[in-house]
Amino acid sequence: MTGRIIRTLCAAFWLVPVMAWARPPAVPVFLAFLDAPHERAPLRVPPRLLVSFGGSPVAAVMDTGSTGIVVSASAIPDVANLPGPSGFIEYSSSGRIERGRWVETPVTIRGANGLSVTTRPIRVLAVTRVDCIPHARNCRVRIMPRHVAMLGVGFGREADHQPESTPDRNPFLTIAGPVPPWRGYIVTRRGVTLGLNQSVSHSFAMIRLVRSGRVPDWDQTPVCIAIDAAQPACGVALIDTGVVVMYLSVPGAPLSPGLTDGPSLRPGTRLAISLPAPTRDAASYEITVGGPPGALAPERVILVPHRGTFVNTSLRFLNGFDYLFNDSLGMVGFRPNRSD
Numbered sequence: 001m002t003g004r005i006i007r008t009l010c011a012a013f014w015l016v017p018v019m020a021w022a023r024p025p026a027v028p029v030f031l032a033f034l035d036a037p038h039e040r041a042p043l044r045v046p047p048r049l050l051v052s053f054g055g056s057p058v059a060a061v062m063d064t065g066s067t068g069i070v071v072s073a074s075a076i077p078d079v080a081n082l083p084g085p086s087g088f089i090e091y092s093s094s095g096r097i098e099r100g101r102w103v104e105t106p107v108t109i110r111g112a113n114g115l116s117v118t119t120r121p122i123r124v125l126a127v128t129r130v131d132c133i134p135h136a137r138n139c140r141v142r143i144m145p146r147h148v149a150m151l152g153v154g155f156g157r158e159a160d161h162q163p164e165s166t167p168d169r170n171p172f173l174t175i176a177g178p179v180p181p182w183r184g185y186i187v188t189r190r191g192v193t194l195g196l197n198q199s200v201s202h203s204f205a206m207i208r209l210v211r212s213g214r215v216p217d218w219d220q221t222p223v224c225i226a227i228d229a230a231q232p233a234c235g236v237a238l239i240d241t242g243v244v245v246m247y248l249s250v251p252g253a254p255l256s257p258g259l260t261d262g263p264s265l266r267p268g269t270r271l272a273i274s275l276p277a278p279t280r281d282a283a284s285y286e287i288t289v290g291g292p293p294g295a296l297a298p299e300r301v302i303l304v305p306h307r308g309t310f311v312n313t314s315l316r317f318l319n320g321f322d323y324l325f326n327d328s329l330g331m332v333g334f335r336p337n338r339s340d
Contacts (some may be wrong), residue, residue, distance in 0.1 A: 024177045026178040028195040031111030034059055036190040040297040042110040042319040043189040046242050051151060052069035053077065053124070057110065058149045062192065063253055064323070065240030065312065066091065067165035069107060070098050072145055073126035079103060087125055089116050089152070092304075093243050095136020098148060098210075100127040101163070102238070103161035109151070117194055147285040150242070153185065155325060156212065156220040167217050173327050187241065188337065189318050198324055204333030205282035205323045207275060209328065218330050225250050225309055226272040227265075235309025237275060239323050239332075246298035253303055255299040265289040266302045273311060275334060282320045283334035 033047040050057040051069065055077040060069070070089055073079050086104035090096070104124040110116035127148045132139035148206055153172045157165045167173055175184045180195030193200060209218040222236035224246075251263050254266040265271070267290030273285035287297045296312040317323070324333035 003216070010095045016147075022230075026182050026195065027181055028193045028197065028200050029115055029117055029199060030113070030191055030193045031109065031117070032113040032191040033062070033278050034112045034327075035114065039190070041189075043315055044244070046244070047192075047316060049151060049192075050147065051112070052108045053105050057108075059243055060151040060290055062151045062153060062187075062238070063242035064154045064187065064325075065093070065157070065238055066150065066153050068169040069122075069155045069171055070148060070150040070152065071124060073100055073128050073146045074144070074146055075149065076103065076105060076124070076126050078128050084123065084126070089125060089131065089165060091242075093240075093245070093247060095133040096137040096139045097133060098125060098127045098130040098150075099129045100125050102126075102169075103202055106176070109171060111191060111193075115315040117175050118177075119171045120176045122171060122174050123231035134177065142273045152316060154238070155178050155218050155327065156209075165266075166215055166235075167327065170327075176236070184324065184326040184328065187239075187318060187323045196324070196328075200325060200334065201326070204322070204335045205277050205280070206324075206331050206333045207277050207331045209280050218327070221332050222276060223309070223311055224274050224276055225311055227253055228270050229272075232272070232274070233309040235311075236278075238312045239317055240312045241315045241318065243312065243314050244299045244316065246301045246312075246314045246316075247304045248301055249304055249308070249310040251309070263303045269301075271301065273313070282332075283336075285320055 035048055035067040037043055046061045048059045049061045049062050053076045058075050064266040072175055082103040086103045088097055088099045103126050104121045104123050106118055106121050108116055108118045128144055129188055130142040130145050148309040167298050172185050175214040180197045182196040184196045186193040212219050226236040269289040272286045274281045285296050289301050296316050296319050298316050321334045
């Protein structure tokens, strides 16, 4: 009898780690935006989610155009006793420079549907001052601001005045506990799915990214842009949920100067944007500057000084396409949707 008990206990002892090892990965989690439009309505304002650091939650813009959580220091409980080096993030679209300290804390992110995820302890920029670059488009200096809240979840942003915005500070890539097979997310007009597997990814046309030579991150999405049916110029694109205005740099673009926030494309200019995949375009669309308003048309198209060809699509891109980022495999994906 004693031998049988010992054999049973041994079998049970070995069964525990085998069962834990064989446990299936977690399923992706969908977080609905706080201000999501109706099912067929277009997205017109930057989407928001709730974030908390052990205290009361605050509504933060979910920004695929930056990397790292940036929040007023007053939103983080006991922030004065959290150690961390000084740091900053500069937003080239607005000209704001958020300054503070990188403090380490877990972060809980919640959607309007009540679902939430919590990160491992990550560095968060606790902002104590806002400065402005010369000739900033949308900025004023503030000391101890109380309404700063940005949830930066983009990639490849280090070269754009954000040297400290590395993947280890991306909350969507640092979720605690069991996670789906691939790190990444899917953004639609109505919310974001965190974590990827084959079933949620199969309907997307995929583009493979290039590994950055500067930091352990991916370079930005390839794009080709044609103006008024001219030969396309190819460069990089930023799918940016944090802005409603398109920022563009294309050699030979026809200017409409004299505007307060920079030169714009001349009204009537036709703009064709394509995101090329190996066998076909993963996404493509056209807009006419100053033409009839459409779901994909940004509020304005502003020309910016940039090396090579570049477009920041603005959040209006999501009115035509869902957007996938797979950090584990180094890929982005797109699938058409309808918002009319």
